[in-house]
Amino acid sequence: MTRGSGNNLGNTMNDRIGTMLKSIVATAALLGTVGFALPAHAAAQDGGTFAVRGATIHTVADGVIEGGTIVLRDGRIIAVGTDVDIPADAEIIDGEGKHVFPGMIDAFSSLGLTEIGAVAVTNDASELGRWNPHLNAHTAIHPASEHIPVARANGITHSMVAPGGGGRGFGGGGGSGIQGQATLVHLDGWTVEEMEIEKTAAMVLGWPTLTTSFRAFAGFGRPAGGRSFRQAQERFDEQVAEMDEWFVAAQHYRQAVASGSERVPRNIQLEHLSRVLDRGMKVIVRANGWREIESAIEFAEKWNLDLVIAGGNGAREIAGTLAEKNIPVILGPVQRVPQGEDTAYDDPNTLPGVLHDAGVEIAFATFNSSDSRTLPYEAANSVSWGLTKEAALEAVTLAPARVLGVDDRLGSLEIGKVGNLIVTDGDPLEITTQIEWVFIKGVPSDLDNKHRSLWEKYNNRPARRVTTTT
16 A cells, blocks of 8 residues: 555545444344444443343243343342332333343354354364363454354353364264363453453363264265274273373372472473362363263263263263263254164254253253354254253253353343343244344443344345336
8 A cells, every 4th residue: 555545545444434334323223222222332341230121031040020120230130120229320221022031151162263164264163183181262262253243143142162172063073082171251342351251161072982884975985884893892992091091190290299399390281181180170071972971971980070061962861870960961953963873863852851851951052153143043943842941941041051150140130140131022042033132241232243234235235127128
Protein backbone atom coordinates (compact mmCIF):
# COMPACT_ATOMS: atom_id res chain seq x y z
CA MET A 1 0.00 0.00 0.00
CA THR A 2 1.38 3.44 -0.97
CA ARG A 3 1.08 6.62 1.05
CA GLY A 4 -1.20 8.10 -1.57
CA SER A 5 -3.87 5.46 -0.87
CA GLY A 6 -4.74 6.93 2.54
CA ASN A 7 -7.96 8.65 1.40
CA ASN A 8 -9.17 5.54 -0.37
CA LEU A 9 -8.42 3.51 2.76
CA GLY A 10 -10.40 5.95 4.89
CA ASN A 11 -13.37 5.78 2.55
CA THR A 12 -13.23 2.01 2.50
CA MET A 13 -13.13 1.84 6.30
CA ASN A 14 -16.06 4.26 6.56
CA ASP A 15 -18.04 2.12 4.15
CA ARG A 16 -17.23 -1.00 6.20
CA ILE A 17 -18.19 0.66 9.48
CA GLY A 18 -21.43 1.88 7.93
CA THR A 19 -22.21 -1.61 6.68
CA MET A 20 -21.45 -3.09 10.12
CA LEU A 21 -23.75 -0.60 11.85
CA LYS A 22 -26.55 -1.35 9.41
CA SER A 23 -26.09 -5.06 10.06
CA ILE A 24 -26.19 -4.53 13.85
CA VAL A 25 -29.36 -2.43 13.65
CA ALA A 26 -30.99 -4.94 11.30
CA THR A 27 -30.15 -7.80 13.64
CA ALA A 28 -31.43 -5.89 16.66
CA ALA A 29 -34.66 -5.12 14.86
CA LEU A 30 -35.07 -8.76 13.96
CA LEU A 31 -34.76 -9.71 17.63
CA GLY A 32 -36.98 -6.90 18.84
CA THR A 33 -34.15 -5.34 20.82
CA VAL A 34 -33.56 -1.98 19.15
CA GLY A 35 -32.40 0.57 21.69
CA PHE A 36 -31.23 -2.01 24.20
CA ALA A 37 -28.78 -4.36 22.49
CA LEU A 38 -25.93 -1.91 22.15
CA PRO A 39 -26.01 -0.48 25.71
CA ALA A 40 -26.26 -4.00 27.12
CA HIS A 41 -23.30 -5.16 25.10
CA ALA A 42 -21.31 -2.16 26.25
CA ALA A 43 -22.24 -2.93 29.84
CA ALA A 44 -20.52 -6.31 29.49
CA GLN A 45 -17.28 -4.72 30.62
CA ASP A 46 -18.76 -3.39 33.86
CA GLY A 47 -21.13 -6.18 34.91
CA GLY A 48 -24.35 -4.26 35.37
CA THR A 49 -27.76 -5.32 36.60
CA PHE A 50 -30.39 -7.03 34.45
CA ALA A 51 -33.81 -8.52 35.13
CA VAL A 52 -36.05 -10.78 33.06
CA ARG A 53 -39.58 -10.16 34.34
CA GLY A 54 -42.76 -12.21 33.98
CA ALA A 55 -41.25 -15.25 32.24
CA THR A 56 -41.57 -18.99 32.74
CA ILE A 57 -38.34 -19.86 34.53
CA HIS A 58 -37.01 -23.41 34.22
CA THR A 59 -34.57 -23.64 37.10
CA VAL A 60 -33.73 -27.33 36.39
CA ALA A 61 -32.66 -27.72 40.04
CA ASP A 62 -35.93 -26.63 41.65
CA GLY A 63 -38.78 -26.95 39.19
CA VAL A 64 -40.54 -24.41 36.98
CA ILE A 65 -41.64 -20.93 38.08
CA GLU A 66 -44.57 -19.46 36.15
CA GLY A 67 -44.62 -15.69 35.77
CA GLY A 68 -41.29 -15.41 37.53
CA THR A 69 -38.48 -12.89 37.59
CA ILE A 70 -34.75 -13.49 37.59
CA VAL A 71 -32.23 -10.77 38.47
CA LEU A 72 -28.54 -10.70 37.54
CA ARG A 73 -25.99 -8.39 39.11
CA ASP A 74 -22.23 -8.33 38.58
CA GLY A 75 -22.28 -11.63 36.77
CA ARG A 76 -24.29 -13.59 39.35
CA ILE A 77 -27.92 -14.54 39.92
CA ILE A 78 -29.12 -12.57 42.93
CA ALA A 79 -32.85 -13.35 42.88
CA VAL A 80 -35.26 -15.90 41.35
CA GLY A 81 -38.97 -16.21 42.02
CA THR A 82 -42.41 -14.64 41.70
CA ASP A 83 -42.05 -12.10 44.51
CA VAL A 84 -38.80 -10.40 43.59
CA ASP A 85 -37.74 -6.81 44.16
CA ILE A 86 -36.09 -5.50 41.01
CA PRO A 87 -33.24 -3.06 41.72
CA ALA A 88 -33.87 0.48 40.52
CA ASP A 89 -30.78 0.43 38.29
CA ALA A 90 -31.70 -2.81 36.52
CA GLU A 91 -32.29 -2.94 32.79
CA ILE A 92 -35.52 -4.90 32.42
CA ILE A 93 -36.45 -7.42 29.74
CA ASP A 94 -40.15 -8.14 29.33
CA GLY A 95 -40.40 -11.91 29.67
CA GLU A 96 -44.14 -12.28 29.11
CA GLY A 97 -44.69 -15.35 26.97
CA LYS A 98 -40.97 -16.17 27.12
CA HIS A 99 -38.99 -18.94 28.79
CA VAL A 100 -35.74 -18.74 30.74
CA PHE A 101 -33.39 -21.74 30.89
CA PRO A 102 -29.83 -22.28 32.13
CA GLY A 103 -27.26 -21.95 29.37
CA MET A 104 -26.39 -25.30 27.84
CA ILE A 105 -23.03 -27.05 28.28
CA ASP A 106 -21.30 -29.01 25.53
CA ALA A 107 -19.52 -31.48 27.79
CA PHE A 108 -16.85 -32.47 25.26
CA SER A 109 -16.02 -30.40 22.19
CA SER A 110 -13.18 -29.05 20.08
CA LEU A 111 -14.54 -25.50 19.92
CA GLY A 112 -11.74 -23.06 19.22
CA LEU A 113 -9.27 -25.81 18.35
CA THR A 114 -10.36 -26.43 14.78
CA GLU A 115 -11.90 -24.30 12.06
CA ILE A 116 -11.86 -26.00 8.66
CA GLY A 117 -11.30 -29.74 8.75
CA ALA A 118 -9.71 -29.88 5.31
CA VAL A 119 -7.23 -27.07 6.03
CA ALA A 120 -4.49 -28.43 8.28
CA VAL A 121 -3.20 -25.06 9.51
CA THR A 122 -6.60 -24.29 11.05
CA ASN A 123 -6.59 -27.46 13.14
CA ASP A 124 -4.90 -27.65 16.53
CA ALA A 125 -6.91 -30.36 18.24
CA SER A 126 -4.08 -32.85 18.52
CA GLU A 127 -0.34 -33.14 18.94
CA LEU A 128 2.38 -35.43 17.67
CA GLY A 129 2.98 -38.48 19.79
CA ARG A 130 0.67 -40.47 22.04
CA TRP A 131 1.80 -39.28 25.47
CA ASN A 132 0.97 -35.63 26.10
CA PRO A 133 -0.24 -35.19 29.71
CA HIS A 134 1.57 -31.86 29.89
CA LEU A 135 -0.37 -30.24 27.05
CA ASN A 136 -3.45 -28.10 27.76
CA ALA A 137 -6.19 -27.18 25.29
CA HIS A 138 -6.30 -23.77 26.99
CA THR A 139 -3.15 -22.67 25.16
CA ALA A 140 -4.57 -23.49 21.72
CA ILE A 141 -8.12 -22.10 21.89
CA HIS A 142 -8.80 -19.42 19.29
CA PRO A 143 -11.46 -17.08 20.74
CA ALA A 144 -12.23 -15.60 17.30
CA SER A 145 -13.33 -18.94 15.85
CA GLU A 146 -16.46 -18.60 13.73
CA HIS A 147 -17.87 -21.75 15.34
CA ILE A 148 -18.14 -20.16 18.79
CA PRO A 149 -20.71 -17.45 17.95
CA VAL A 150 -22.78 -20.01 16.01
CA ALA A 151 -22.92 -22.34 19.03
CA ARG A 152 -23.60 -19.42 21.38
CA ALA A 153 -26.52 -18.18 19.29
CA ASN A 154 -28.17 -21.58 19.74
CA GLY A 155 -27.99 -21.44 23.53
CA ILE A 156 -24.62 -23.08 24.22
CA THR A 157 -23.01 -20.83 26.82
CA HIS A 158 -20.05 -22.93 27.94
CA SER A 159 -18.13 -25.99 26.86
CA MET A 160 -15.37 -28.32 27.88
CA VAL A 161 -12.78 -28.02 25.12
CA ALA A 162 -10.72 -31.19 24.92
CA PRO A 163 -7.71 -32.33 22.90
CA GLY A 164 -8.66 -34.95 20.36
CA GLY A 165 -5.45 -36.90 20.03
CA GLY A 166 -5.69 -36.97 16.25
CA GLY A 167 -9.17 -38.46 16.02
CA ARG A 168 -11.67 -37.18 13.48
CA GLY A 169 -14.94 -36.38 15.19
CA PHE A 170 -16.77 -38.66 17.58
CA GLY A 171 -16.05 -41.97 15.93
CA GLY A 172 -12.29 -41.61 15.65
CA GLY A 173 -11.36 -41.28 19.28
CA GLY A 174 -7.76 -40.50 18.44
CA GLY A 175 -6.27 -43.87 19.39
CA SER A 176 -4.77 -44.90 22.70
CA GLY A 177 -2.58 -42.62 24.77
CA ILE A 178 -2.70 -39.60 27.05
CA GLN A 179 -4.18 -36.85 24.91
CA GLY A 180 -3.77 -33.92 27.28
CA GLN A 181 -5.74 -31.62 29.54
CA ALA A 182 -9.19 -30.24 28.74
CA THR A 183 -10.31 -26.75 29.71
CA LEU A 184 -13.78 -25.45 30.57
CA VAL A 185 -14.72 -22.10 29.03
CA HIS A 186 -17.51 -19.59 28.58
CA LEU A 187 -18.36 -19.09 24.92
CA ASP A 188 -17.75 -15.36 25.05
CA GLY A 189 -14.61 -13.31 25.49
CA TRP A 190 -11.89 -11.53 23.57
CA THR A 191 -9.18 -13.75 25.04
CA VAL A 192 -9.07 -17.27 26.40
CA GLU A 193 -8.37 -15.77 29.84
CA GLU A 194 -11.72 -13.95 29.67
CA MET A 195 -13.43 -17.18 28.59
CA GLU A 196 -11.81 -19.39 31.22
CA ILE A 197 -13.85 -21.17 33.89
CA GLU A 198 -11.44 -23.99 34.74
CA LYS A 199 -8.07 -23.92 32.99
CA THR A 200 -7.61 -27.62 33.73
CA ALA A 201 -10.96 -29.37 33.90
CA ALA A 202 -9.78 -32.93 33.27
CA MET A 203 -7.08 -35.18 31.89
CA VAL A 204 -8.17 -36.96 28.70
CA LEU A 205 -7.06 -40.53 27.98
CA GLY A 206 -7.70 -42.43 24.77
CA TRP A 207 -8.28 -46.06 25.74
CA PRO A 208 -6.96 -48.89 23.55
CA THR A 209 -9.53 -50.46 21.23
CA LEU A 210 -10.15 -54.19 21.20
CA THR A 211 -10.92 -55.00 17.56
CA THR A 212 -10.31 -58.03 15.37
CA SER A 213 -10.81 -56.51 11.92
CA PHE A 214 -9.84 -53.54 9.83
CA ARG A 215 -12.45 -51.11 8.59
CA ALA A 216 -12.98 -50.84 4.89
CA PHE A 217 -13.55 -47.48 3.23
CA ALA A 218 -14.57 -46.92 -0.39
CA GLY A 219 -13.56 -50.46 -1.26
CA PHE A 220 -10.13 -50.30 0.34
CA GLY A 221 -8.87 -52.01 3.48
CA ARG A 222 -9.64 -55.50 4.74
CA PRO A 223 -13.28 -55.81 5.81
CA ALA A 224 -12.80 -59.53 6.42
CA GLY A 225 -10.03 -61.27 8.26
CA GLY A 226 -7.61 -58.94 10.01
CA ARG A 227 -6.32 -60.32 13.30
CA SER A 228 -7.69 -63.09 15.45
CA PHE A 229 -9.36 -62.31 18.76
CA ARG A 230 -6.33 -63.72 20.58
CA GLN A 231 -4.03 -61.39 18.62
CA ALA A 232 -6.34 -58.45 19.26
CA GLN A 233 -6.42 -59.24 22.99
CA GLU A 234 -2.64 -59.46 23.14
CA ARG A 235 -2.27 -56.11 21.40
CA PHE A 236 -4.90 -54.58 23.70
CA ASP A 237 -3.13 -55.88 26.80
CA GLU A 238 0.19 -54.49 25.57
CA GLN A 239 -1.29 -51.03 25.16
CA VAL A 240 -2.95 -51.10 28.58
CA ALA A 241 0.37 -52.19 30.09
CA GLU A 242 2.06 -49.28 28.35
CA MET A 243 -0.49 -46.91 29.90
CA ASP A 244 0.15 -48.53 33.26
CA GLU A 245 3.89 -47.90 32.93
CA TRP A 246 3.23 -44.18 32.61
CA PHE A 247 1.19 -44.18 35.81
CA VAL A 248 3.85 -46.16 37.65
CA ALA A 249 6.41 -43.60 36.54
CA ALA A 250 4.13 -40.73 37.62
CA GLN A 251 3.69 -42.30 41.05
CA HIS A 252 7.44 -42.75 41.52
CA TYR A 253 8.08 -39.22 40.34
CA ARG A 254 5.58 -37.82 42.84
CA GLN A 255 7.16 -39.82 45.66
CA ALA A 256 10.64 -38.64 44.69
CA VAL A 257 9.57 -35.00 44.60
CA ALA A 258 7.76 -35.35 47.93
CA SER A 259 10.94 -36.72 49.50
CA GLY A 260 12.57 -33.35 48.98
CA SER A 261 15.51 -34.73 47.07
CA GLU A 262 17.33 -32.14 44.99
CA ARG A 263 18.59 -34.84 42.64
CA VAL A 264 15.21 -35.37 40.96
CA PRO A 265 15.27 -33.74 37.50
CA ARG A 266 12.02 -32.01 36.61
CA ASN A 267 9.81 -33.99 34.22
CA ILE A 268 6.87 -31.93 32.92
CA GLN A 269 4.97 -34.93 31.59
CA LEU A 270 5.11 -36.89 34.84
CA GLU A 271 4.53 -33.76 36.90
CA HIS A 272 1.17 -33.17 35.22
CA LEU A 273 0.17 -36.82 35.08
CA SER A 274 0.84 -37.28 38.80
CA ARG A 275 -1.91 -34.75 39.53
CA VAL A 276 -4.60 -37.27 38.57
CA LEU A 277 -3.49 -39.84 41.18
CA ASP A 278 -5.68 -40.27 44.26
CA ARG A 279 -8.58 -38.49 42.52
CA GLY A 280 -6.68 -35.24 42.31
CA MET A 281 -8.19 -34.38 38.91
CA LYS A 282 -11.02 -35.66 36.72
CA VAL A 283 -9.88 -38.31 34.27
CA ILE A 284 -12.00 -38.62 31.15
CA VAL A 285 -11.40 -41.87 29.29
CA ARG A 286 -12.57 -42.10 25.70
CA ALA A 287 -13.86 -45.65 25.38
CA ASN A 288 -16.77 -47.20 23.50
CA GLY A 289 -16.90 -51.01 23.57
CA TRP A 290 -18.10 -52.59 26.81
CA ARG A 291 -14.84 -54.53 27.17
CA GLU A 292 -12.83 -51.33 26.82
CA ILE A 293 -15.05 -49.54 29.36
CA GLU A 294 -14.73 -52.45 31.79
CA SER A 295 -10.94 -52.37 31.39
CA ALA A 296 -10.89 -48.61 32.00
CA ILE A 297 -12.91 -49.07 35.19
CA GLU A 298 -10.46 -51.67 36.50
CA PHE A 299 -7.55 -49.39 35.67
CA ALA A 300 -9.21 -46.43 37.42
CA GLU A 301 -9.82 -48.48 40.55
CA LYS A 302 -6.19 -49.61 40.58
CA TRP A 303 -4.93 -46.02 40.47
CA ASN A 304 -7.81 -44.41 42.41
CA LEU A 305 -8.83 -42.16 39.53
CA ASP A 306 -11.87 -39.87 39.41
CA LEU A 307 -13.22 -41.55 36.26
CA VAL A 308 -15.61 -40.27 33.61
CA ILE A 309 -16.34 -42.30 30.47
CA ALA A 310 -16.61 -40.39 27.20
CA GLY A 311 -18.29 -42.03 24.22
CA GLY A 312 -19.74 -45.11 25.86
CA ASN A 313 -21.36 -46.75 22.83
CA GLY A 314 -21.24 -50.12 24.57
CA ALA A 315 -22.20 -48.84 28.01
CA ARG A 316 -25.59 -50.53 27.78
CA GLU A 317 -24.05 -53.93 28.55
CA ILE A 318 -22.47 -52.75 31.81
CA ALA A 319 -24.96 -50.05 32.83
CA GLY A 320 -25.42 -51.70 36.22
CA THR A 321 -21.70 -51.57 36.95
CA LEU A 322 -21.48 -47.90 35.95
CA ALA A 323 -24.41 -47.02 38.19
CA GLU A 324 -23.09 -49.06 41.12
CA LYS A 325 -19.68 -47.43 40.92
CA ASN A 326 -21.14 -43.95 40.29
CA ILE A 327 -19.24 -43.47 37.03
CA PRO A 328 -20.83 -40.87 34.72
CA VAL A 329 -20.90 -41.15 30.94
CA ILE A 330 -20.53 -38.31 28.44
CA LEU A 331 -22.50 -39.51 25.43
CA GLY A 332 -21.70 -38.57 21.87
CA PRO A 333 -24.17 -37.70 19.11
CA VAL A 334 -27.20 -39.97 18.89
CA GLN A 335 -28.02 -38.95 15.32
CA ARG A 336 -25.61 -41.43 13.79
CA VAL A 337 -25.50 -44.95 12.45
CA PRO A 338 -24.97 -47.75 14.99
CA GLN A 339 -21.48 -49.17 15.28
CA GLY A 340 -21.02 -52.90 14.90
CA GLU A 341 -22.58 -55.46 12.57
CA ASP A 342 -24.86 -56.90 15.26
CA THR A 343 -25.85 -53.62 16.88
CA ALA A 344 -29.56 -52.77 16.82
CA TYR A 345 -30.52 -50.00 14.42
CA ASP A 346 -31.92 -47.85 17.24
CA ASP A 347 -29.02 -48.40 19.66
CA PRO A 348 -27.68 -44.79 19.58
CA ASN A 349 -31.18 -43.41 20.17
CA THR A 350 -32.23 -45.67 23.03
CA LEU A 351 -28.88 -45.78 24.87
CA PRO A 352 -29.36 -42.50 26.84
CA GLY A 353 -32.74 -43.66 28.19
CA VAL A 354 -31.38 -47.08 29.12
CA LEU A 355 -28.44 -45.60 31.03
CA HIS A 356 -30.60 -43.01 32.77
CA ASP A 357 -33.14 -45.63 33.86
CA ALA A 358 -30.27 -47.74 35.21
CA GLY A 359 -29.15 -44.84 37.41
CA VAL A 360 -26.13 -43.73 35.39
CA GLU A 361 -25.38 -39.98 35.31
CA ILE A 362 -25.36 -38.95 31.64
CA ALA A 363 -24.39 -35.77 29.82
CA PHE A 364 -24.56 -35.04 26.12
CA ALA A 365 -21.69 -33.74 24.02
CA THR A 366 -20.95 -33.23 20.34
CA PHE A 367 -17.23 -34.17 20.33
CA ASN A 368 -17.05 -31.58 17.57
CA SER A 369 -16.66 -27.90 16.80
CA SER A 370 -18.87 -26.91 13.87
CA ASP A 371 -21.64 -29.23 15.12
CA SER A 372 -21.62 -27.91 18.69
CA ARG A 373 -24.74 -25.89 17.85
CA THR A 374 -26.69 -29.16 17.40
CA LEU A 375 -26.23 -30.20 21.05
CA PRO A 376 -29.88 -29.57 22.10
CA TYR A 377 -31.16 -31.69 19.21
CA GLU A 378 -29.01 -34.65 20.21
CA ALA A 379 -30.73 -34.57 23.59
CA ALA A 380 -34.15 -34.02 22.03
CA ASN A 381 -33.76 -36.98 19.69
CA SER A 382 -33.38 -39.28 22.70
CA VAL A 383 -36.71 -38.12 24.11
CA SER A 384 -38.46 -39.90 21.24
CA TRP A 385 -36.72 -43.11 22.26
CA GLY A 386 -37.37 -43.34 25.99
CA LEU A 387 -35.48 -40.55 27.76
CA THR A 388 -37.76 -38.16 29.64
CA LYS A 389 -37.84 -34.52 28.55
CA GLU A 390 -36.73 -33.41 32.02
CA ALA A 391 -33.75 -35.78 31.94
CA ALA A 392 -32.80 -34.60 28.44
CA LEU A 393 -32.78 -30.95 29.53
CA GLU A 394 -30.77 -31.81 32.63
CA ALA A 395 -28.27 -33.75 30.49
CA VAL A 396 -27.26 -30.54 28.70
CA THR A 397 -27.35 -28.23 31.73
CA LEU A 398 -26.98 -29.41 35.33
CA ALA A 399 -25.76 -32.97 34.68
CA PRO A 400 -22.63 -31.95 32.73
CA ALA A 401 -21.92 -29.38 35.42
CA ARG A 402 -22.02 -32.18 38.00
CA VAL A 403 -19.89 -34.45 35.84
CA LEU A 404 -17.24 -31.74 35.50
CA GLY A 405 -17.45 -30.74 39.17
CA VAL A 406 -18.74 -27.18 38.65
CA ASP A 407 -22.39 -27.58 39.64
CA ASP A 408 -21.80 -25.17 42.52
CA ARG A 409 -21.43 -22.43 39.90
CA LEU A 410 -23.15 -23.56 36.71
CA GLY A 411 -25.95 -25.66 35.29
CA SER A 412 -29.09 -24.31 36.98
CA LEU A 413 -30.86 -21.07 37.82
CA GLU A 414 -30.17 -20.62 41.53
CA ILE A 415 -29.15 -17.66 43.65
CA GLY A 416 -25.38 -17.26 43.74
CA LYS A 417 -24.64 -19.10 40.50
CA VAL A 418 -23.01 -17.54 37.46
CA GLY A 419 -25.53 -15.70 35.29
CA ASN A 420 -25.37 -17.97 32.26
CA LEU A 421 -28.87 -18.26 30.89
CA ILE A 422 -30.97 -18.08 27.74
CA VAL A 423 -34.32 -16.45 27.02
CA THR A 424 -36.38 -18.26 24.40
CA ASP A 425 -39.85 -18.37 22.85
CA GLY A 426 -40.18 -22.10 23.60
CA ASP A 427 -38.38 -25.33 24.42
CA PRO A 428 -34.69 -24.98 23.43
CA LEU A 429 -34.59 -28.69 22.56
CA GLU A 430 -37.02 -28.04 19.71
CA ILE A 431 -35.48 -26.89 16.46
CA THR A 432 -38.22 -24.30 15.80
CA THR A 433 -37.50 -22.43 19.04
CA GLN A 434 -35.79 -19.05 18.73
CA ILE A 435 -33.08 -18.06 21.19
CA GLU A 436 -33.79 -14.37 21.82
CA TRP A 437 -31.26 -13.56 24.53
CA VAL A 438 -28.08 -15.23 25.72
CA PHE A 439 -26.53 -14.08 28.99
CA ILE A 440 -22.97 -15.11 29.79
CA LYS A 441 -21.41 -14.02 33.07
CA GLY A 442 -24.51 -11.96 33.74
CA VAL A 443 -24.56 -9.78 30.63
CA PRO A 444 -26.15 -10.13 27.18
CA SER A 445 -23.93 -11.68 24.54
CA ASP A 446 -23.90 -10.78 20.87
CA LEU A 447 -26.07 -13.17 18.86
CA ASP A 448 -24.60 -12.20 15.51
CA ASN A 449 -22.76 -15.00 13.76
CA LYS A 450 -21.70 -16.19 10.34
CA HIS A 451 -24.84 -18.24 9.78
CA ARG A 452 -27.05 -15.24 10.52
CA SER A 453 -25.00 -12.84 8.40
CA LEU A 454 -25.11 -15.21 5.43
CA TRP A 455 -28.85 -15.63 5.86
CA GLU A 456 -29.30 -11.86 5.89
CA LYS A 457 -27.08 -11.44 2.86
CA TYR A 458 -28.95 -13.88 0.67
CA ASN A 459 -32.36 -13.08 2.09
CA ASN A 460 -31.86 -9.49 0.93
CA ARG A 461 -30.52 -10.26 -2.52
CA PRO A 462 -32.20 -8.35 -5.36
CA ALA A 463 -35.14 -10.00 -7.05
CA ARG A 464 -34.30 -11.68 -10.30
CA ARG A 465 -35.27 -9.64 -13.30
CA VAL A 466 -37.15 -11.59 -15.94
CA THR A 467 -37.25 -10.18 -19.43
CA THR A 468 -39.49 -11.37 -22.16
CA THR A 469 -39.31 -10.95 -25.88
CA THR A 470 -42.14 -10.89 -28.36
